Amino acid sequence: xxxxxxxxxxxxxxxxxxxxxxxxxxxxxxxxxxxxxxxxxxxxxxxxxxxxxxxxxxxxxxxxxxxxxxxxxxxxxxxxxxxxxxxxxxxxxxxxxxxxxxxxxxxxxxxxxxxxxxxxxxxxxxxxxx
Amino acid sequence: xxxxxxxxxxxxxxxxxxxxxxxxxxxxxxxxxxxxxxxxxxxxxxxxxxxxxxxxxxxxxxxxxxxxxxxxxxxxxxxxxxxxxxxxxxxxxxxxxxxxxxxxxxxxxxxxxxxxxxxxxxxxxxxxxxxxxxxxxxxxx
Numbered sequence: 106x107x108x109x110x111x112x113x114x115x116x117x118x119x120x121x122x123x124x125x126x127x128x129x130x131x132x133x134x135x136x137x138x139x140x141x142x143x144x145x146x147x148x149x150x151x152x153x154x155x156x157x158x159x160x161x162x163x164x165x166x167x168x169x170x171x172x173x174x175x176x177x178x179x180x181x182x183x184x185x186x187x188x189x190x191x192x193x194x195x196x197x198x199x200x201x202x203x204x205x206x207x208x209x210x211x212x213x214x215x216x217x218x219x220x221x222x223x224x225x226x227x228x229x230x231x232x233x234x235x
Numbered sequence: 236x237x238x239x240x241x242x243x244x245x246x247x248x249x250x251x252x253x254x255x256x257x258x259x260x261x262x263x264x265x266x267x268x269x270x271x272x273x274x275x276x277x278x279x280x281x282x283x284x285x286x287x288x289x290x291x292x293x294x295x296x297x298x299x300x301x302x303x304x305x306x307x308x309x310x311x312x313x314x315x316x317x318x319x320x321x322x323x324x325x326x327x328x329x330x331x332x333x334x335x336x337x338x339x340x341x342x343x344x345x346x347x348x349x350x351x352x353x354x355x356x357x358x359x360x361x362x363x364x365x366x367x368x369x370x371x372x373x374x375x376x
Contacts, residue, residue: 129253129319130246158323165324188323190281191288194356202367
C-alpha cells in the first residue's frame with residue numbers, strides 16, 4: 106500500500122505489457138475463425154492456417170518499425186496470436202502419419218517463403234528498411 | 236459449444252500464452268541486455284509450446300475416444316494458450332533480423348525450429364497416448 110508522500114508507480118510503462126496479451130487474444134480468435142471457416146467451406150483447415158500465418162507476418166512487418174504501443178499490440182500481440190507454430194507442428198505430425206508429404210512441403214517451405222515475403226512487403230509499406 | 240463461448244475460451248488462453256511468450260522472448264532478453272537472446276528464446280518458446288500442444292492434443296483425442304467432448308480443452312489450451320504462446324510471425328521476424336547479421340546462426344535456428352517443433356509435438360502426442368493412428372484426422376487449428 107502506498108504511504109503518504111509515495112509516488113504512484115509508472116502505469117504508463119505497463120501499457121505495452123498489457124497490450125500484448127490483448128492483441129494476442131484478438132489474433133487467436135481471428136485465427137480460429139479462419140481455420141474453422143476454411144474447414145467448413147473448403148474442407149481444408151490448413152489453408153485457413155496458411156492465410157493466418159501470411160497475414161500475421163505482413164502485419165508484423167508493417168508495424169515492426171512502429172512505437173512501443175504498436176509493437177506491443179500489433180506485432181507481439183495481434184500478429185503473434187494470429188500466427189502459431191504449435192498448431193502447425195501438431196498438424197505436421199498428422200500429415201507425416203498420413204504420408205501427405207506435399208502438405209508438409211507446402212507449409213514447411215512454401216508458406217514459410219510466402220510469410221517471409223509478406224514480412225518484407227509489410228516492412229517496405231510500413232516505412233521500415235526492407 | 237456456442238461460437239461466443241469458444242471465442243472467449245480461445246481469447247483467455249491466448250492472452251495467457253501471449254503473456255508467457257512476451258516475458259520469455261522479449262522481457263528476459265531485454266533484462267539480460269542481450270538482444271541476441273531473442274532468437275534462441277523464441278526457439279525454446281516454439282518448441283516447448285509444440286510439445287505442450289502435442290501432449291494436449293493427445294489428451295483431447297483420448298477424451299474423444301472415451302465419448303467425452305474435449306472442445307473446451309482444445310479451445311482454451313491448444314488453440315488459445317499454445318497458439319498464443321508460440322508465434323510464427325515472431326519466428327519470421329527473427330529470421331529477417333538475423334539474415335542481416337549472423338547468417339549461419341540464423342539458418343541453424345530456422346532449421347532447428349522447422350525440424351524440432353514437429354518432433355516435439357510428436358513426442359507430446361506419444362506422451363499422452365494420442366499419437367495419431369494412420370490415417371490421422373485433419374486437425375489444423
